[in-house]
Amino acid sequence: MLQDLRLTIVVENSASLDNSSLYAQHGLSIFLELNFGLESMKLLWDTGASSEVMLHNADALDLDLCHLDLICLSHGHYDHTGGLMGVLQRRKGRVCILAHPDIFAPKLKERPTLQYIGAPFTRNEAEAAGAIMLDCRSPLDLAPGVMTTGEVARLEAFEKVEGFWTVKEGQYCPDCMPDDQALAINLPGKGLVVITGCAHSGIINTIRHAQKITGVEELHAVIGGFHLMGADDKRIDATAKALQNLDPAIVRPGHCTGQKAVCRLQEALGERCRPLTVGDTIQL
Ligand SMILES: [Fe+2]
Numbered sequence: 001m002l003q004d005l006r007l008t009i010v011v012e013n014s015a016s017l018d019n020s021s022l023y024a025q026h027g028l029s030i031f032l033e034l035n036f037g038l039e040s041m042k043l044l045w046d047t048g049a050s051s052e053v054m055l056h057n058a059d060a061l062d063l064d065l066c067h068l069d070l071i072c073l074s075h076g077h078y079d080h081t082g083g084l085m086g087v088l089q090r091r092k093g094r095v096c097i098l099a100h101p102d103i104f105a106p107k108l109k110e111r112p113t114l115q116y117i118g119a120p121f122t123r124n125e126a127e128a129a130g131a132i133m134l135d136c137r138s139p140l141d142l143a144p145g146v147m148t149t150g151e152v153a154r155l156e157a158f159e160k161v162e163g164f165w166t167v168k169e170g171q172y173c174p175d176c177m178p179d180d181q182a183l184a185i186n187l188p189g190k191g192l193v194v195i196t197g198c199a200h201s202g203i204i205n206t207i208r209h210a211q212k213i214t215g216v217e218e219l220h221a222v223i224g225g226f227h228l229m230g231a232d233d234k235r236i237d238a239t240a241k242a243l244q245n246l247d248p249a250i251v252r253p254g255h256c257t258g259q260k261a262v263c264r265l266q267e268a269l270g271e272r273c274r275p276l277t278v279g280d281t282i283q284l
């Protein structure tokens with residue numbers, strides 16, 4: 001049974017003066033140490049935007065990337081996958097990478113010009129560097145009480161995916177980001193811990209999906225990107241209200257949440273909500 005877990009924020013958009021040796025970068029990576037009593041598990045959730053920042057920060061934080069048990073990728077965008085090749089070179093030997101098969105689909109955005117924002121490597125390059133790609137669209141148990149969500153059901157009317165594009169069967173079309181997923185952890189005695197990448201599916205959709213697949217209603221913590229950067233006031237307010245109703249003990253928004261949304265969430269949730277910074281450790 002899971003006893004506790006410790007998260008270290010390896011890559012994040014903001015740095016604090018207390019940890020001035022760390023690099024800030026638009027991206028996200030979280031190192032998780034899960035303690036099951038006699039067993040433990042080291043899991044890397046996303047890899048930031050570049051190997052340089054990923055490895056520099058991991059070394060400065062004294063994190064052992066050589067003995068990772070598993071790497072999970074939340075989705076295919078470069079700011080979550082960009083450090084993978086560096087991690088694979090450091091890991092030595094083969095390591096399983098759990099992700100949705102669409103992380104390798106073309107990922108594009110249009111503003112201001114058409115730009116490629118997908119993974120900066122191919123499946124073949126990752127496999128040649130030691131990755132064992134575990135393609136999975138559905139929830140997967142990684143350890144007792146620890147699972148990936150797989151594709152997230154989109155039920156909330158106010159949570160829409162906009163601004164991303166892909167190419168399917170020769171057609172340029174909106175990318176609804178089916179590859180977006182989160183980690184859902186049942187922490188006995190405390191409740192559900194949800195760890196997101198960008199939460200492109202919507203942070204409330206993601207939490208509700210995690211509650212459904214784990215069967216755990218009580219929400220303890222939500223940590224990661226909430227993708228509210230550029231969202232209108234209506235969506236930010238609806239998110240804040242829904243989170244208030246879900247009543248989590250800990251909310252740590254970061255990366256693509258955006259300053260405006262973080263302020264609104266702090267207003268709604270008080271001291272329970274604190275933005276993420278690179279180098280933060282969270283003991284749960
Ligand atoms: Fe992101």
Ligand SMILES: [Fe+2]
Nearest residue numbers: 075077198200
């Ligand atoms: Fe993203």
